Amino acid sequence: MLTFAFRKILTLLGTMIGIAALTFVITNIAPGDPARLVAGPNATEDMVATIRSEYGLDKSLPEQFIVYMGDLVRGDLGTSIVTTRPVLEEVMRYAPATLELVFVAMFLGIVIGVPLGMLSAVYKDGPLDQVTRIFSISGVALPAFWFGIILQLMFAVDLEWLPVSGRLPLVTRPPEFVTGLLLVDSLIAGKFSTFWVSLQHIILPAIVLSFPCLASILRVNRAEMIEVLQSDYIVAARAHGISSFRIVALYALKNAMLPTLAMIGLRFGWMLGSTVLVETVFDWPGIGLYAVSSALSSDFKPVVGVTLMIGFFFIVANTLVDLAYAWIDPRLRKA
Amino acid sequence: MTALLDIKNYRLDIGTFDGPVHVLKGINLTVNRGDTVGIVGESGSGKTVLVRSVLGIGPRNAKVVEGSISFDGQDITNLPEKDWTKIRGIRISMIFQDPMTYLNPLFTVGRQISDVIAAHEKAAGTGVSSKAARRTRTEDLLDQVGLPNPSMLFSQYPHQLSGGMRQRILIAMALAGKPDILIADEPTTALDVTVQAQVLDLINSLVEKLNLTVIMISHDIGAIATVAKRCAVMYKGEIVEQGMTQDILNRPQHEYTQRLLAAVPDIDIAPEKVAAEATAAKPSKPGHLLEAIDLKKVYRSQSGADFTAVNSLSLSVKTGEIFGVVGESGSGKSTLARMLMRLIEPTSGDIIFDGQNISGLSGEPLRKMRRHMQFVFQNPHSALNGRHTIGDAIGEPLRIQTNMSRRDIEARAEALLDIVQLPKMFKYRYPHELSGGQKQRVCIARAIALNPRLLILDEPTSALDISVQAQVLDFLQELRSELNLTYVFISHNLAVIRQICDRTIVMKRGEIVEQGDTEQIFMAPREDYTKALIESGRKTSQAANLQV
Numbered sequence: 089m090l091t092f093a094f095r096k097i098l099t100l101l102g103t104m105i106g107i108a109a110l111t112f113v114i115t116n117i118a119p120g121d122p123a124r125l126v127a128g129p130n131a132t133e134d135m136v137a138t139i140r141s142e143y144g145l146d147k148s149l150p151e152q153f154i155v156y157m158g159d160l161v162r163g164d165l166g167t168s169i170v171t172t173r174p175v176l177e178e179v180m181r182y183a184p185a186t187l188e189l190v191f192v193a194m195f196l197g198i199v200i201g202v203p204l205g206m207l208s209a210v211y212k213d214g215p216l217d218q219v220t221r222i223f224s225i226s227g228v229a230l231p232a233f234w235f236g237i238i239l240q241l242m243f244a245v246d247l248e249w250l251p252v253s254g255r256l257p258l259v260t261r262p263p264e265f266v267t268g269l270l271l272v273d274s275l276i277a278g279k280f281s282t283f284w285v286s287l288q289h290i291i292l293p294a295i296v297l298s299f300p301c302l303a304s305i306l307r308v309n310r311a312e313m314i315e316v317l318q319s320d321y322i323v324a325a326r327a328h329g330i331s332s333f334r335i336v337a338l339y340a341l342k343n344a345m346l347p348t349l350a351m352i353g354l355r356f357g358w359m360l361g362s363t364v365l366v367e368t369v370f371d372w373p374g375i376g377l378y379a380v381s382s383a384l385s386s387d388f389k390p391v392v393g394v395t396l397m398i399g400f401f402f403i404v405a406n407t408l409v410d411l412a413y414a415w416i417d418p419r420l421r422k423a
Numbered sequence: 424m425t426a427l428l429d430i431k432n433y434r435l436d437i438g439t440f441d442g443p444v445h446v447l448k449g450i451n452l453t454v455n456r457g458d459t460v461g462i463v464g465e466s467g468s469g470k471t472v473l474v475r476s477v478l479g480i481g482p483r484n485a486k487v488v489e490g491s492i493s494f495d496g497q498d499i500t501n502l503p504e505k506d507w508t509k510i511r512g513i514r515i516s517m518i519f520q521d522p523m524t525y526l527n528p529l530f531t532v533g534r535q536i537s538d539v540i541a542a543h544e545k546a547a548g549t550g551v552s553s554k555a556a557r558r559t560r561t562e563d564l565l566d567q568v569g570l571p572n573p574s575m576l577f578s579q580y581p582h583q584l585s586g587g588m589r590q591r592i593l594i595a596m597a598l599a600g601k602p603d604i605l606i607a608d609e610p611t612t613a614l615d616v617t618v619q620a621q622v623l624d625l626i627n628s629l630v631e632k633l634n635l636t637v638i639m640i641s642h643d644i645g646a647i648a649t650v651a652k653r654c655a656v657m658y659k660g661e662i663v664e665q666g667m668t669q670d671i672l673n674r675p676q677h678e679y680t681q682r683l684l685a686a687v688p689d690i691d692i693a694p695e696k697v698a699a700e701a702t703a704a705k706p707s708k709p710g711h712l713l714e715a716i717d718l719k720k721v722y723r724s725q726s727g728a729d730f731t732a733v734n735s736l737s738l739s740v741k742t743g744e745i746f747g748v749v750g751e752s753g754s755g756k757s758t759l760a761r762m763l764m765r766l767i768e769p770t771s772g773d774i775i776f777d778g779q780n781i782s783g784l785s786g787e788p789l790r791k792m793r794r795h796m797q798f799v800f801q802n803p804h805s806a807l808n809g810r811h812t813i814g815d816a817i818g819e820p821l822r823i824q825t826n827m828s829r830r831d832i833e834a835r836a837e838a839l840l841d842i843v844q845l846p847k848m849f850k851y852r853y854p855h856e857l858s859g860g861q862k863q864r865v866c867i868a869r870a871i872a873l874n875p876r877l878l879i880l881d882e883p884t885s886a887l888d889i890s891v892q893a894q895v896l897d898f899l900q901e902l903r904s905e906l907n908l909t910y911v912f913i914s915h916n917l918a919v920i921r922q923i924c925d926r927t928i929v930m931k932r933g934e935i936v937e938q939g940d941t942e943q944i945f946m947a948p949r950e951d952y953t954k955a956l957i958e959s960g961r962k963t964s965q966a967a968n969l970q971v
Contacts, residue, residue, distance in 0.1 A: 319524065320524035321524065325527070328516065329516075329539065330512075330542045343527070416529060419582050
């Protein structure tokens with residue numbers, strides 16, 4: 089198991105290098121002269137040349153690549169043109185908000201999706217199955233920005249149950265920084281009122297973000313459960329007198345969870361990417377919103393930084409999924 | 424004495440898309456305490472549906488039309504689910520055909536058995552005992568079914584155990600509730616010959632020790648005869664004959680039973696006719712068609728450990744002969760067969776086909792070579808693509824390997840169907856519309872489409888019923904003389920090997936244990952392993968051919 093984990097971590101490093109190389113290529117394919125962009129519209133040729141050498145843009149591409157990779161290893165993602173602060177620092181500042189949103193959305197997706205999938209497999213073609221089918225198809229089909237606005241109009245504007253946007257009201261002081269996740273930090277600090285307020289803020293964007301994910305977890309889990317429930321060992325368990333509840337919730341679910349886990353890993357990465365839309369709609373101060381505002385002001389270093397960050401979390405999540413696979417399935421462990 | 428289990432005029436329909444199918448048609452069967460009853464029948468005869476109905480785990484869309492099943496005086500025909508908990512697994516329990524698929528792969532053996540114990544305790548209302556107590560009871564059960572080192576087994580997973588061990592574990596599970604009736608559904612079908620004999624012995628000893636009542640179903644009348652004193656023969660949803668097993672074996676009344684018994688290959692009968700034919704055919708075409716020299720296949724697992732599937736094996740197949748390869752599962756038969764066709768790359772060694780070394784071939788020359796050697800797979804149900812018609816399946820090799828026009832291919836496919844004795848109209852059908860034997864004929868037609876010189880048959884009859892097996896074997900022999908074919912015939916069934924093969928090799932753990940003329944091997948085996956193999960094969964074979 090340990091060598092297995094070690095090998096997975098090595099793969100993780102390899103993939104990170106791949107992503108870094110890919111982002112380098114993409115930034116160099118993008119049209120426009122970065123030096124001229126940095127220098128601004130009124131800059132003279134001399135100023136552009138100075139900036140070009142300052143940023144190392146006059147060197148050959150392989151040389152630039154080595155410098156770029158060297159910087160990455162040292163954790164240097166460059167400096168934002170707009171804020172003139174290191175990109176790494178900014179990304180680290182915005183990342184917790186996004187991660188918090190994604191974690192809550194993922195939690196909703198799993199906690200609702202898995203049991204619903206299980207139930208619709210057990211009562212296949214029954215009323216519940218029909219309802220979840222409509223539910224999950226709309227989950228995949230509804231565009232996030234539209235669904236988000238509808239929820240805002242209903243629950244925030246009309247009913248006034250929940251806040252429209254943001255992470256905390258301006259008047260609320262954020263709790264002391266420990267993990268950066270407000271829900272966690274407020275509990276650590278013992279401020280339950282802050283916890284409650286931030287929960288109210290996160291609920292709508294988390295629902296919007298989790299909906300497609302929930303739908304696909306539900307469908308995968310349902311399909312797997314249907315298959316597993318027909319397998320021989322389930323027939324045997326029934327014949328041996330094991331109760332139906334135990335058969336479904338333990339014997340079958342554990343087997344059905346394997347493909348569901350793969351879907352969860354994939355959806356995690358997808359969610360990180362989707363935060364760009366959801367954060368814009370809900371004005372959520374995460375890396376998605378940061379990437380969008382940077383891109384709009386032609387500030388490309390932060391965009392690359394965010395891309396790398398999302399890639400990193402995606403790989404970590406999938407490595408965790410691989411490890412969970414081995415933990416659940418003894419047949420994979422011996423490798 | 425009142426009957427323990429009484430099935431009266433039981434009729435069962437299964438609802439399908441095309442309307443109800445009458446699966447059981449008026450079954451009458453009585454089982455008394457201490458009885459050992461066998462139910463023999465081919466696949467699709469309804470025997471599995473019948474015994475599953477006794478446990479209330481029949482197919483979902485099944486409907487009882489008429490009749491009843493009563494157990495120990497209680498009518499259980501339409502018992503509600505909650506009342507089943509007091510019977511299922513406790514008073515009536517069941518063991519299954521394939522011990523691999525009937526054990527949950529993600530839970531340890533100990534966990535699975537203790538769960539069954541806990542479920543029974545809950546159903547009995549006595550309260551679930553402690554983990555340690557259940558562990559002790561589990562280890563006792565494992566010991567009872569003759570498994571060594573129960574405390575280590577407790578924390579092992581199914582994939583770490585052999586087929587025979589897994590079947591013993593399923594038996595241990597079935598015994599957990601101290602059942603009145605043990606139903607055994609084809610308990611030996613998926614096991615090797617030597618293991619089959621052991622499992623049947625175990626069931627027999629448990630019957631004696633625990634005074635069990637056993638209902639065993641099987642298509643293998645030999646296995647039934649080893650265990651069951653009474654026996655019923657099922658055919659198309661009906662019991663066509665029942666009585667004492669010995670009487671049925673000696674004086675079968677029903678025409679179907681007679682056919683079934685005639686089809687059982689006898690390990691102790693030398694097939695004179697075939698042997699004579701073979702020797703007559705030999706001198707006309709001398710020489711070796713296929714040779715393997717020092718063939719070796721080593722698999723490397725991810726952890727770096729080596730597993731040698733086939734070890735330095737040399738053999739030569741003469742033109743026109745049927746070359747048998749016999750061995751238990753894991754002996755490397757299938758790996759060998761696939762290497763001979765270069766479907767698997769050998770680690771080292773040479774394969775010489777018709778004087779040409781084909782082990783170095785690749786790309787186009789290899790593809791051209793392949794038309795001379797074809798493969799027939801074990802399971803005809805999975806060897807045909809369910810979405811292609813039979814005509815497409817047979818025409819496929821022609822489309823790949825030749826430039827024949829569509830019309831020519833069609834004509835050739837019809838001719839091939841004719842050769843394998845199937846109606847021409849079958850080319851429009853889909854695989855699911857055919858029976859197992861018909862499908863295997865289609866697979867053979869596909870294999871001979873390109874007029875190959877060599878057919879490699881990997882357990883071609885193992886997935887088929889006995890009467891169908893006999894037909895396919897006869898047909899294969901006819902085909903050989905008609906088309907001048909050479910066969911490499913792989914099987915774990917010794918009686919089949921003896922019936923059909925000219926020369927045979929016996930394999931064990933990737934090596935040849937013994938080789939020579941088939942008759943010589945059966946009459947005077949030199950190696951202990953071969954002797955043991957023949958002895959276990961004889962056990963069930965003899966039982967089926969009881970002559971008092």
